[in-house]
Amino acid sequence: MQDSADGTYFDGVTAEGHEAYLLLAGDYLMITPEGFGAVYWPLDDIATAHDVRRGHLRLQNANDPDARLIVEDTDTAAALRHRAPWLDTRHGRRHGHISRRKRILGAIVATELLAMAALEGLPRLATLAPAEWLAPFGESVRTQVAYGMGKGYCDAPEAEAAGRRLLTLLADATGEDVGGINLRFAAGDVINAVAAPGGQLLAFEGLIAFSDTPEAFASVIAHEFAHALERHPTRGVARSLGLTLIGEMLTGGGMGGTAAEALTGLAYTRAAEREADAIARKMLLNAGIGTVGMASFFENLQKKFPESDGGSVLLGSHPRLSDRVEAAAATKGTRRAMSAADWQAIQNAC
Numbered sequence: 585m586q587d588s589a590d591g592t593y594f595d596g597v598t599a600e601g602h603e604a605y606l607l608l609a610g611d612y613l614m615i616t617p618e619g620f621g622a623v624y625w626p627l628d629d630i631a632t633a634h635d636v637r638r639g640h641l642r643l644q645n646a647n648d649p650d651a652r653l654i655v656e657d658t659d660t661a662a663a664l665r666h667r668a669p670w671l672d673t674r675h676g677r678r679h680g681h682i683s684r685r686k687r688i689l690g691a692i693v694a695t696e697l698l699a700m701a702a703l704e705g706l707p708r709l710a711t712l713a714p715a716e717w718l719a720p721f722g723e724s725v726r727t728q729v730a731y732g733m734g735k736g737y738c739d740a741p742e743a744e745a746a747g748r749r750l751l752t753l754l755a756d757a758t759g760e761d762v763g764g765i766n767l768r769f770a771a772g773d774v775i776n777a778v779a780a781p782g783g784q785l786l787a788f789e790g791l792i793a794f795s796d797t798p799e800a801f802a803s804v805i806a807h808e809f810a811h812a813l814e815r816h817p818t819r820g821v822a823r824s825l826g827l828t829l830i831g832e833m834l835t836g837g838g839m840g841g842t843a844a845e846a847l848t849g850l851a852y853t854r855a856a857e858r859e860a861d862a863i864a865r866k867m868l869l870n871a872g873i874g875t876v877g878m879a880s881f882f883e884n885l886q887k888k889f890p891e892s893d894g895g896s897v898l899l900g901s902h903p904r905l906s907d908r909v910e911a912a913a914a915t916k917g918t919r920r921a922m923s924a925a926d927w928q929a930i931q932n933a934c
Contacts, residue, residue: 591657593617596650606660609736614728615653624724625653627668628919641671659930663843680931690788691811719764726768729780731822734772734788743769743933746926747787747805754806757871758863765812769933775885777804779811791932799877801930802921803868806878807820874917 593604593615602617613630615623641661643653655661667669713857730737747767755762765783773790780786784810787801795801868875922930 585628591615591660592654593623594652594654596648596652598719601654602668606655606657608663609727609731611723612725613653613664614731616888626720626729627722628666629669632670632671641665643671682892690746705873718782719784720782722780722784726778726784726786728772729778730768732785733774733776737932738769738771738789740769740929742929746929747785747923749926750802750805750922751785753871754802754809754867758867760813764811770931771934777808779808783812784811785809792931792933794888795881797877797880798921798927798930799868799873799917800867800881800884801877801927803864803878803881806864807860809867810860811856813863814859819851833878868917869915871921872919873919873921875915876917877921 591604591606592601594601595617602620604618605616607614607616609624611627613625613627615625617623624719625643625645626647629645631646632682633642633644633652641655641664643655643664645651645653674741727737744767747769751762751765751767757789763783765785767787767790769787769792771789773793775785775790775794776799777785777791786806787805791804792801795804865875865878868878921927
């Protein structure tokens with residue numbers, strides 16, 4: 585559900601309030617102040633601001649405690665209270681929310697890790713962070729990509745459950761653990777899927793429509809799953825944005841938009857892309873799905889984009905499609921990638 589209304593946003597830097605357009609976007613409140621870029625507040629981090637006079641719903645963000653938002657429209661306020669019921673409690677914040685003291689402790693730990701950067705190298709250091717630390721940051725990046733490249737998240741719990749079953753099948757086939765890796769769907773005609781840091785995968789509506797079989801779709805998800813397992817997105821974004829980003833990832837900061845821009849412009853190394861392809865092939869073969877779907881997907885891309893051999897279609901410096909078709913070898917499988925019901929749910933995601 586998405587609701588929008590006028591509100592007033594105070595950035596905490598100046599005393600001036602800015603008229604703002606509000607949008608409930610998945611697990612985030614997107615705030616677009618007049619004349620400024622969008623700001624994303626995770627719903628889990630939103631709390632009632634008790635230091636202002638009573639009246640309209642007045643909110644603050646745990647990640648940016650000096651900022652304030654006044655929600656003046658009653659329908660939007662009701663929608664926010666429905667999505668974040670803790671706003672009406674005495675404390676006005678979510679139970680179990682990370683305290684400022686814990687955030688400071690996290691910052692100290694982050695500082696110590698940053699001190700290792702000169703010895704370890706930023707990309708390698710980024711991969712040492714526990715997955716649960718990266719997940720909130722990755723979700724912020726994925727949300728920015730969903731609304732930047734596409735038209736936003738699709739309300740698709742059945743498709744997300746089907747995606748989870750596919751990821752579990754692929755993981756079990758190679759002895760991996762799905763853990764917090766998950767798949768969501770975004771509207772838009774982009775023929776692509778993306779892996780954000782922390783195992784936050786995103787598939788666009790255009791990819792689903794372009795995939796003529798569930799096996800073709802599964803091959804792309806297997807490729808992105810492989811990137812997540814090898815932490816290629818985290819390495820790439822860290823390499824691109826450096827020390828500041830590492831600190832933001834580890835302390836829950838708000839650089840999701842900057843990282844999303846880096847991710848959408850990211851070119852993995854050819855070695856990383858070949859590694860992801862190889863892991864994906866292993867997953868598909870061990871699961872009994874085979875690589876016919878992978879080969880057919882690449883062949884269809886070749887037909888649609890013959891002038892570039894598909895090189896500009898998907899993100900990153902992928903190997904030439906002709907080479908990928910040859911590597912896939914079109915090995916037949918012994919089972920379908922998913923049930924007919926799951927494939928239908930994914931096709932109806934958006």
